[in-house]
Amino acid sequence: SSELTQDPAVSVALGQTVRITCQGDSLRSYYASWYQQKPGQAPVLVIYGKNNRPSGIPDRFSGSSSGNTASLTITGAQAEDEADYYCNSRDSSGTGVFGGGTKLTVL
Amino acid sequence: EVQLVESGGVVVQPGGSLRLSCAASGFTFDDYAMHWVRQAPGKGLEWVSLISWDGGSTYYADSVKGRFTISRDNSKNSLYLQMNSLRAEDTALYYCAKDIAPFYSGSYQYYFDYWGQGTLVTVSS
Numbered sequence: 001s002s003e004l005t006q007d008p009a010v011s012v013a014l015g016q017t018v019r020i021t022c023q024g025d026s027l028r029s030y031y032a033s034w035y036q037q038k039p040g041q042a043p044v045l046v047i048y049g050k051n052n053r054p055s056g057i058p059d060r061f062s063g064s065s066s067g068n069t070a071s072l073t074i075t076g077a078q079a080e081d082e083a084d085y086y087c088n089s090r091d092s093s094g095t096g097v098f099g100g101g102t103k104l105t106v107l
Numbered sequence: 108e109v110q111l112v113e114s115g116g117v118v119v120q121p122g123g124s125l126r127l128s129c130a131a132s133g134f135t136f137d138d139y140a141m142h143w144v145r146q147a148p149g150k151g152l153e154w155v156s157l158i159s160w161d162g163g164s165t166y167y168a169d170s171v172k173g174r175f176t177i178s179r180d181n182s183k184n185s186l187y188l189q190m191n192s193l194r195a196e197d198t199a200l201y202y203c204a205k206d207i208a209p210f211y212s213g214s215y216q217y218y219f220d221y222w223g224q225g226t227l228v229t230v231s232s
């Protein structure tokens with residue numbers, strides 16, 4: 001089965017830009033999706049596909065991909081962006097996979 | 108408004124069985140593949156299983172293959188997860204999630220645009 005690797009924790013100063021990365025072989029074939037999860041809440045889809053945002057997601061969230069690495073960028077991070085972020089993809093056998101998650105702290 | 112409401116989570120002994128349900132509303136249920144995703148206490152997300160829009164195709168994580176069975180009843184707008192031979196490591200909050208791509212897109216995307224609030228399964232003696 002495939003694996004996705006994320007940094008466990010990242011911090012950013014309020015109003016600055018932060019990039020959260022996700023690495024895995026499956027990302028060479030499939031785009032990732034990204035989820036924001038706040039304590040006690042269900043995950044929320046923030047980015048999917050090449051760089052698509054669901055309705056209601058602020059445009060400070062963007063996605064990109066190169067080789068085996070997918071990235072989620074938050075441009076002008078806000079206090080409310082402090083959360084856990086998970087990447088997700090699939091492999092050719094139809095198995096889904098999540099990264100281990102990145103805890104984002106906004107300073 | 109799309110709603111997914113899970114139920115069926117309880118405390119069960121190791122080796123026991125349990126059936127989770129997810130009631131869907133607010134969208135054309137049989138147009139979309141559905142997933143189960145779980146989260147152990149204090150841990151990350153783990154994809155568990157996928158079922159196609161018509162129930163004809165299913166996929167499982169290696170950790171549950173042979174023990175869990177996903178199914179759906181489109182006449183009842185409901186998704187299920189039959190869990191057998193439960194282990195302590197199956198203890199988690201179980202979410203049902205909707206795939207973003209309708210059947211006429213031609214494939215499952217594994218992008219989860221709506222989630223329920225989860226139902227807690229505890230495997231303990």
